[in-house]
Amino acid sequence: MSHVPHELHEEFPEAIETLRALKAGDAHFSRLADEYHTIxxxxxxxxxxxxxxxxxxxxxxxxxxxxxxxxxxxxxxAAANTAS
Structure with missing residues (x-):
């Protein structure tokens, strides 16, 4: 088994811009992303x-x-649905 970190940008490569926007503009999302990163x-x-x-x-x-x-x-x- 390879021990590769599961970074969010690797897990959701199609949503890199949305990840950045939500992390910058949504405190709840930012907290979840930070907690994910720590774990x-x-x-x-x-x-x-x-x-x-x-x-x-x-x-x-x-x-x-x-x-x-x-x-x-x-x-x-949800962000993708509201952007459509």
Whole structure:
């Protein structure tokens, strides 16, 4: 398994401009993106053994990251629908 960080611009390459606009103009989105980034970095550090942790800790962080990604995806979809 490759241990590649899951950055938002890589997860949503088609929405890079929307990501930037929402992060700059929507405090809630910005908070979600910042939290995603923090958890994502922690997952990456654990997966690359920079910061070892128990499997349960890693799985919990991955679930949190996925939940945040789902929320971010919903906000991106809503923004795309209002822009259309």
């Amino acid at each position: 994502n970095r922690e997952v990456h550090r654990i997966e690359t053994n920079v910061e070892p942790a128990a499997d349960e800790v890693l799985e919990d962080l991955k679930k949190k990251r996925l939940h945040l990604k789902d929320q971010i995806a919903a906000l991106l979809a």
